[in-house]
Every structure is written in structure tokens, then in C-alpha cells.
Amino acid sequence: MSDDIKFVLSLLLLSSLMLFVASDDTECLRTLQKSLVDPRGELESTWNFSGNGFNGFICSFTGVNCWNPSDSTVRSLHLVSLGLQGQFPEGLQGCSMIEDLNLSGNSFSGPIPSDISWRLPYLRYLDLSHNSFSGQIPTNITEMTKLEFLNLSNNDFSGPIPSNISLLVPQLSSLDLSYNSFSGPIPVSITDMAYLKLKTLNLRHNKLNGEIPWQFCSLAHSVSFSVAENLFSGLVPSCFENFTASIFAGNRRLCGAPLGNCRLRRVNDETSIGAAVGFVVGFVLAFYFPHWFVFSTSLHSYIFRI
Incomplete structure (x- = not known):
């Protein structure tokens, strides 16, 4: 077979693959739209699937950003503060190359799917903040090894923080679990993340209890964090004596510098x-x-x- 023929066949195969992916992503958004309650008609008025006469038309939808405007492969989905309701959207596994999902500021409820790592294997950015999601953090989330940013703040999540959270995301730079109802002690394994890329850790306003682990000192000079407004008790590790009191404030049984x-x-x-x-x-x-x-x-x- 000549090189010219091989080249043509390769182009045809690539084109077919791109069309297949684009078709999957279109169906992904169609399924997602059907799974949501849209009381303000934000998506109904802008996601028009009847105009699919050209490739890339879904890239003009509200909140949709594609890898390439001409190939209809979804890169990010930002459905922020649109008044959307329902559980975690269905069909997202069809958007196989999505790496950025932001559903913050809506009225979503229910748990995070237990198979989220299978649905969104390439996700780097996940923001579910300011909703009404509930339940525990699924253990399956520890398999999302590409995740760099996770914000679950201002929801109704409960239960313990997974004990193997250090396996959660080797590349994680920001973890925000604030303003929920997480309970139990801080897993000591969370301090292992200090040796990775973690820069922000927010555990503020939960129901976490027990003592602040001395291993937390490994976070002291590399991570911006807060454990304020919980149920912690005992002595603040001495490595934090020169830190601001607001980091630990609101824990009535916690004492020592920088507290009283x-x-x-x-x-x-x-x-x-x-x-x-x-x-x-x-x-x-x-x-x-x-x-x-x-x-x-x-x-x-x-x-x-x-």
C-alpha cells in the first residue's frame, strides 16, 4: 500500500473519530438538559439542538466551551447560577474529554454519584459549591487522579472525610469542604498532601472533632488553611503559635497560642x-x-x- 493511500486512510479514520466524538458530546448535552429542571428557561432558550446542521454548533451554547470550535468536543461546562435544579446531571460520561465542570450557585441536590471517576475520568476542575448536595464523599472519588481543584463548600454533605484522602488526588492544589456537616476527626493522611501540590485547604464550619493532629505542622508554611468553627478540642500544636487566631476560632474547647x-x-x-x-x-x-x-x-x- 502506497504512502499516499495510507495518508488518505488515516485522514478518513481521524475524521470519522472526530465525528463520532462530536456526536457523543452532542448527545451528552442533550441528555444533560433533559435530566435537569430549568425553571428560568436558561438552557431551554440557548441550547437549540434543532440547529445542528453544522459541526461545532454546540460550542455556542451557554456555558459550553470546546477544545476546538469546529469539532464539537466539549472541554468545559460552566453552568453557574442559572437556577438549575435536580440531582447530579446525567449523560456527562458522553462528554468524554471534559476536564472542567462548574455547577456552582444552583439548587442541585442529592449525592455525588458513586461512579463519578468513571463518568468523568479526565476531570481537572470540579466546583459543586453553593448547592444542596448531600451525603458522603464517595470513596470512588479517590480514583480521579487528574483532579487539581475540588470545591464542595456550602452544601449539605456529611459523614467523615475519607481516611485515604491523600490518595484522592496526587495533583490536587485546592480542597474546599467548608460550610457543610462533615464530622469525625481530621484524617492524619491529609497531611501527606503537603508533600504534593496542595496550596489551599478549607475545613471551616463543619462538625469535625477531636484534636488538631500534630502532623498538621507539615502544612504550616506551605498551605493556606482554616479549621475554624468546628468542634475541635485540646491544644493547638505549638508550630502554629505565630499564626492568626482566626484560623482556629470558633472551637470552644480548643486552646493554646494563638488562642487563649x-x-x-x-x-x-x-x-x-x-x-x-x-x-x-x-x-x-x-x-x-x-x-x-x-x-x-x-x-x-x-x-x-x-
């Missing part, structure tokens, strides 16, 4: 408890033994009776 002095707080607590116990004991004694209570010798042993 633990000994002083303990003394105040004991004094308050002692005063309360003393008041109760005094009241009981006064009620049953009123003849014991003498206000002053100048009153000639005036007896206080209830």
Missing part, C-alpha cells in the same frame, strides 16, 4: 463550676438549717429564715 491560654481558661472554668456548686450547697443548707445563717455580730445573731 489553656491554664487560664481551665482556672476560669473551675472557678465558675465551683461557684455554681457553692451556690447550690448554700441554698440547700439555708433551706434546711436556717438557724445556722448569721449575717453579722452587730445584728446580735439575727437569724435568717426563709
